Amino acid sequence: MEKQTVDSPLGLAIIGLLSIRPMSGYDLRKIFLTTGMKAFSASPGAIYPALRRLEKDGRIEGTVERKTTLRPRMVFTLSQKGRAAFVESLTRPVKREDVVRRMDNLLLRFSFMSELVGVDKIADFLRAFSTETEGYLRELEAEIREYAPGLSFSGRAALKQGIDSFRANARWARKTLAELKEHHPKKGGKK
Amino acid sequence: MEKQTVDSPLGLAIIGLLSIRPMSGYDLRKIFLTTGMKAFSASPGAIYPALRRLEKDGRIEGTVERKTTLRPRMVFTLSQKGRAAFVESLTRPVKREDVVRRMDNLLLRFSFMSELVGVDKIADFLRAFSTETEGYLRELEAEIREYAPGLSFSGRAALKQGIDSFRANARWARKTLAELKEHHPKKGGKK
């Protein structure tokens, strides 16, 4: 079987944006610099090598605009293979470890789902997201009950911040699932 | 002047833990594996090289227990220099960019503050944290107002998640600042 390509956060973000429309490296940079995707690196030293990796892997294709000059503008398009692999990666099961160590990756996956997978898959994602988040939340709550007395003021407060933050995520997932059901009632999704 | 040492997340976590008590690499691993610090790498391939870097830099000192055997146990202690540098790094100003791209680093810094800096510095930190978080929150809110119509269901929901999450952080900071004032009333801290 094909080797399991685990995307870097930046690679995944690029693929996701290209799934919306073809773009150049510079277009991607601007998005990372100016929108809510500021968490990703906008440095050319990260973006251009990432694009070349994805191209070598056959998941995107670059075509040169403005051929005549020495400074061409390359526009990248998601290939069929790339789109298929991306859809597959979007629907991978949500594990506890993803919630604990790769929350950013989960949210990134979610943000591109509507256009590429059915409503039922989105609902599955949100349900697993809730389950795992709430599970980890219980671990953290047990931990604070057990260790709180031994911790310093700021140590304890930092732990509470973690709990608050996972709690906000769990709430978000439940609310979003409810909205999803409201806007796409009853019968299954498009895929 | 000394070169500005920017710590890797793992390096900072290790220094912080060693500021509480001396430990071996294996002790650190266990903490990263079993406590709320799961977000850090517990792999030997990350921890042992990090310890060696910090030692070479003179910020920690390793002493061998159980000298006789081929598999020694090394216990690392924070040096005076290491402690001073750590305190300095804890009190560095909180910038907008820290909130946007290095939230984890900020929370890590905060978690070790009580034992090393005065109450007034902790309060400064929380105030700057609130200010910057709320500032970024307003940026995100402007963004969702402007772009929401053009976004897909999941794209919009992902943006909302970001807003929820920063909002939770802002609330946490204000609540924590209030608790701090309650428990350490009026007159300045120890440093």
Next chain:
DNA sequence: TGCAGCATGTAACCTGTTACATGATTAG
């Protein structure tokens, strides 16, 4: 003409991941 912004790239470096390897100690 000159400058700001468009657009792409490279090189050195740092750090983390994965996988592998090794020996020591202790409980059953």
Next chain:
DNA sequence: CTAATCATGTAACAGGTTACATGCTGCA
């Protein structure tokens, strides 16, 4: 004795950071 756990490490690789470099384009 032997398995689990303690304890430390290395090598190959991947990906991001910072700093630098270069050329094109439109406009004042």
